[in-house]
Amino acid sequence: MQQTLVPVLEQAGVVPVIVVDKVSDALPLAQALVEGGLNVLEVTLRTEAALAAVEEIAKHLPDAYVGTGTVLTAEDIRRSVDAGATFMVSPGATEALLDAADNTKVPLLPGASNPSEVMRLLERGYHYQKFFPAEAAGGIPMLKSIGGPLGKVKFCPTGGISPKNASDYLGLSNVVCVGGSWMVAPKLVAEKNWAEITRLAREASLLKG
Numbered sequence: 001m002q003q004t005l006v007p008v009l010e011q012a013g014v015v016p017v018i019v020v021d022k023v024s025d026a027l028p029l030a031q032a033l034v035e036g037g038l039n040v041l042e043v044t045l046r047t048e049a050a051l052a053a054v055e056e057i058a059k060h061l062p063d064a065y066v067g068t069g070t071v072l073t074a075e076d077i078r079r080s081v082d083a084g085a086t087f088m089v090s091p092g093a094t095e096a097l098l099d100a101a102d103n104t105k106v107p108l109l110p111g112a113s114n115p116s117e118v119m120r121l122l123e124r125g126y127h128y129q130k131f132f133p134a135e136a137a138g139g140i141p142m143l144k145s146i147g148g149p150l151g152k153v154k155f156c157p158t159g160g161i162s163p164k165n166a167s168d169y170l171g172l173s174n175v176v177c178v179g180g181s182w183m184v185a186p187k188l189v190a191e192k193n194w195a196e197i198t199r200l201a202r203e204a205s206l207l208k209g
C-alpha cells in the first residue's frame, strides 16, 4: 500500500510543507521549489485554497510529486484523491483514517510520535511513517532510541526541522527524508519572492547529500 510512496520519499531529501492562501500562488510557488531541486511537495489542507492548489500543481507540473498534508479524516482522504494528490500525510493516525486509507490506492504517510504509535502503525503495514512533532517529541535522541527495537520503520521527521538540524536528521539510518516549512515561510510567499524560495530550496536540496 505504500509501495509507490517509497521511491518518492527516498529521493525527496527535504519535503516542503506548504500552506497556500491563494490558488494563484500555487504554481509559481511549486515551480520555484522544483527549480531549486525539491520535487516532493506537501500542501497542507489547512486553507480553503489547498485542494485547488493541489489540482493546479498536479495538472501543470509533471516533474513534481504533489501530496496533501494535515489529512485528518476520511473526508480529507476522499478530497485529496479527487484533487489528484499522489500521496497524503497525516500528523497522527486514527482507526477511521487508516480504514479509509486502506480503501484508496493513494499512499498515506501516517504520523507517530512514540513507540506505541509506531507499533500500531506497523501492525497495519506502515513501514514508512512521519515522526511528528519531531523536535518537540524528542528529536534525534528519540529517533535513535526508537531505531533499536523498531529499526525496520523509516521516518520522515517533521516539525521544528531547520537548515541547522536537517542534515543531522538525514544522517540517521532510520530517516528517509525530512519535512519542513522554512523555505516556504509565509512572508516569502506573501511577497511572491520566488527567487528566494528557489535559493532556499536549492540549499535544502543539497542537504540530502
Ligand SMILES: O=C(O)C(=O)C[C@H](O)[C@H](O)COP(=O)(O)O
Binding pocket: 017, 044, 069, 070, 071, 089, 090, 091, 132, 158, 159, 160, 161, 179, 180, 181, 182
Ligand atoms: O500540517 C500538518 O499536517 C503538519 O504535520 C504540520 C507540519 O508538519 C508542520 O507545520 C511543519 O513544521 P515546521 O517545519 O516546524 O513548520
